[in-house]
Amino acid sequence: MKLITAVIKPFKLDDVKDALKQAGIAGITVTEVRGFGRQGGHTETYRGAEYKIDFVPKVRVEVVVDDADADQVVETIVSSAATGKIGDGKVWVTDVGRIVRIRTGEEGGDAV
Numbered sequence: 001m002k003l004i005t006a007v008i009k010p011f012k013l014d015d016v017k018d019a020l021k022q023a024g025i026a027g028i029t030v031t032e033v034r035g036f037g038r039q040g041g042h043t044e045t046y047r048g049a050e051y052k053i054d055f056v057p058k059v060r061v062e063v064v065v066d067d068a069d070a071d072q073v074v075e076t077i078v079s080s081a082a083t084g085k086i087g088d089g090k091v092w093v094t095d096v097g098r099i100v101r102i103r104t105g106e107e108g109g110d111a112v
C-alpha cells in the first residue's frame with residue numbers, strides 16, 4: 001500500500017476531490033495546513049506596523065491506495081490541482097506498512 005500526500009491550493013480541493021472520486025477513490029482525509037515555499041508570504045499592516053505573513057494557507061490531502069494505483073492517483077492529483085502558477089504545491093508517495101478498517105477489521109486492499 002502507498003500513502004499519497006498532496007499539499008494543494010485550498011480553492012482546488014473540490015476539483016481534486018471530484019477527480020479522485022471519478023477515478024474510483026472511495027475515501028480521502030483533508031487537513032487545513034499552512035506552508036511556505038518559493039511562493040513566500042505577504043505583508044499585512046496592523047496598528048501602523050507592517051508584518052510579514054510567512055505562511056500561506058494550504059490543504060493537505062491524504063489517500064491510501066494499492067501499489068498498482070499509486071502512479072495514476074498522483075497523475076490525477078497533479079492534473080486536477082494544477083494552475084501553472086507558483087504555489088500549486090507538491091505530491092509525494094510513501095510506503096504504508098499496514099492499514100486496518102476499524103469497523104470490520106479488514107486489512108490491506110480490503111481496507112481502502
Ligand SMILES: Nc1ncnc2c1ncn2[C@@H]1O[C@H](COP(=O)(O)OP(=O)(O)O)[C@@H](O)[C@H]1O
Binds near residue numbers: 038085
Ligand atoms: N519540501 C517541501 N516539503 C513539504 N511541503 C512543501 C515543500 N516545499 C513546498 N511545500 C509546500 O508546497 C507549497 C507550495 O510550494 P511553493 O514552493 O510555494 O510553490 P511551487 O511548488 O509552485 O514551487 C508550500 O506552501 C508548502 O506548503
